Amino acid sequence: MRLSCTVNGTPQQVDDVWEGESLLYVLRERMGLPGSKNACEQGECGSCTVYLDGLPVCACLVAAGQAQGREVGTVEGLTPAGAAPGELHPVQQAFLEAGAVQCGFCTPGLLVATDDLVHRSLAEGRKPADAEIREALAGNLCRCTGYEKILDAVRLAADRMAADPTAEAAR
Numbered sequence: 001m002r003l004s005c006t007v008n009g010t011p012q013q014v015d016d017v018w019e020g021e022s023l024l025y026v027l028r029e030r031m032g033l034p035g036s037k038n039a040c041e042q043g044e045c046g047s048c049t050v051y052l053d054g055l056p057v058c059a060c061l062v063a064a065g066q067a068q069g070r071e072v073g074t075v076e077g078l079t080p081a082g083a084a085p086g087e088l089h090p091v092q093q094a095f096l097e098a099g100a101v102q103c104g105f106c107t108p109g110l111l112v113a114t115d116d117l118v119h120r121s122l123a124e125g126r127k128p129a130d131a132e133i134r135e136a137l138a139g140n141l142c143r144c145t146g147y148e149k150i151l152d153a154v155r156l157a158a159d160r161m162a163a164d165p166t167a168e169a170a171r
């Protein structure tokens with residue numbers, strides 16, 4: 001089957017997609033976008049979190065065909081509008097500064113989930129409360145952290161993005 005969709009704002013088309021392939025597999029293996037990780041392939045860990053029409057989903061649980069004609073956003077697209085090459089998104093910068101960067105499996109999903117939470121909260125004219133942060137990241141598992149620095153990073157990202165509303169990711 002042929003799959004046509006938009007990924008990070010760019011039209012993409014891939015052929016010979018097997019009906020059982022996940023969106024995650026297509027992104028990583030056919031489109032050359034390895035940022036979204038495959039850690040559990042069961043919808044449990046959040047490492048594969050991407051946007052599908054602006055909503056976060058576990059790409060490992062989405063059949064590739066479900067993305068037909070839709071907008072997909074991956075961690076590679078997490079850049080502010082008009083960003084210079086290499087310029088970090090406020091969520092990425094906040095994770096760096098707060099010492100919240102974990103491993104390459106969990107961090108991409110945490111970044112996308114944080115971006116989504118902060119975006120939704122700021123759209124309602126407020127910053128996310130701690131309980132909301134914990135709930136929003138409950139599906140992003142890392143057994144190597146106490147999550148405190150991640151919470152710090154989310155708060156910092158919310159502060160930065162509230163102060164600079166132009167710093168929105170391509171979604």
Ligand code: FES
Pocket residue numbers: 037038039040041042043044045046047048049058059060061
């Ligand atoms: S790889 Fe998709 S939720 Fe774990």
Ligand code: FES
Pocket residue numbers: 102103104105106107141142143144145
């Ligand atoms: S799973 Fe990534 S550091 Fe724990």
